[in-house]
Amino acid sequence: MIENWKLREVIVLSVLAVVFGVVYLLFLQVGNVLVGLFGMIGYDLIFGIWFIVSIIAAYIIRKPGAAVLSETIAAIIEVMLGNAVGPRLILAGLIQGLGAEAVFAATKWKSYSTWVLITAGMGSSITSFVWGYFLGGFSALSPGYVAAMFFVRLLSGALLAGLSGKYISDSLARTGALNSFPLGKEARKEKLADERPA
Secondary structure (H helix, E strand, O other): OOOOOOHHHHHHHHHHHHHHHHHHHHHHHHHHHHHHHHOOHHHHHHHHHHHHHHHHHHHHHOOOOHHHHHHHHHHHHHHHOOOOOOOHHHHHHHHHHHHHHHHHHHOOOOOOOHHHHHHHHHHHHHHHHHHHHHHOOHHHOOHHHHHHHHHHHHHHHHHHHHHHHHHHHHHHHHOOOOOOOHHHHHHHHHHHHHHOOO
């Protein structure tokens, strides 16, 4: 999958996965507070945050496998840091990453528009919800509540993973840190166009 990757792409993916593995673990505490306030749907309010690395890595690297690899490695890091779910979380990360990867694959890894990124976040929402439905006992809940959980998670994936992932990546590109990546080159072109006299 990564035999055609450049070393800098592997390094960036690895760094992103480590950073977001830590972020994911920290957000568990936020999720626990929200569950205490709103019940099970509390996690769905912020579930999109757990897909964000797949969006950022894919948007920056733009190669097959970036979404699924980054999400899976982030899950491995989270487990190594002490997530109580344990190794099962790695499979969850893989499933979440596959949801985003499927959307990028549908465009043949050629389109990284805002709508594609939003849809990729929603793709992760769908695969993670199906996984959670069978693993988390959602079938014991009322169908209306399960539907509400699903739609809240879809919205969270669209906003927290898709739009936030785009915003973070674009902000990073504007610093010049990604100049050797397609996103950095796009940012540089936009900057030059803005600076050009009318």
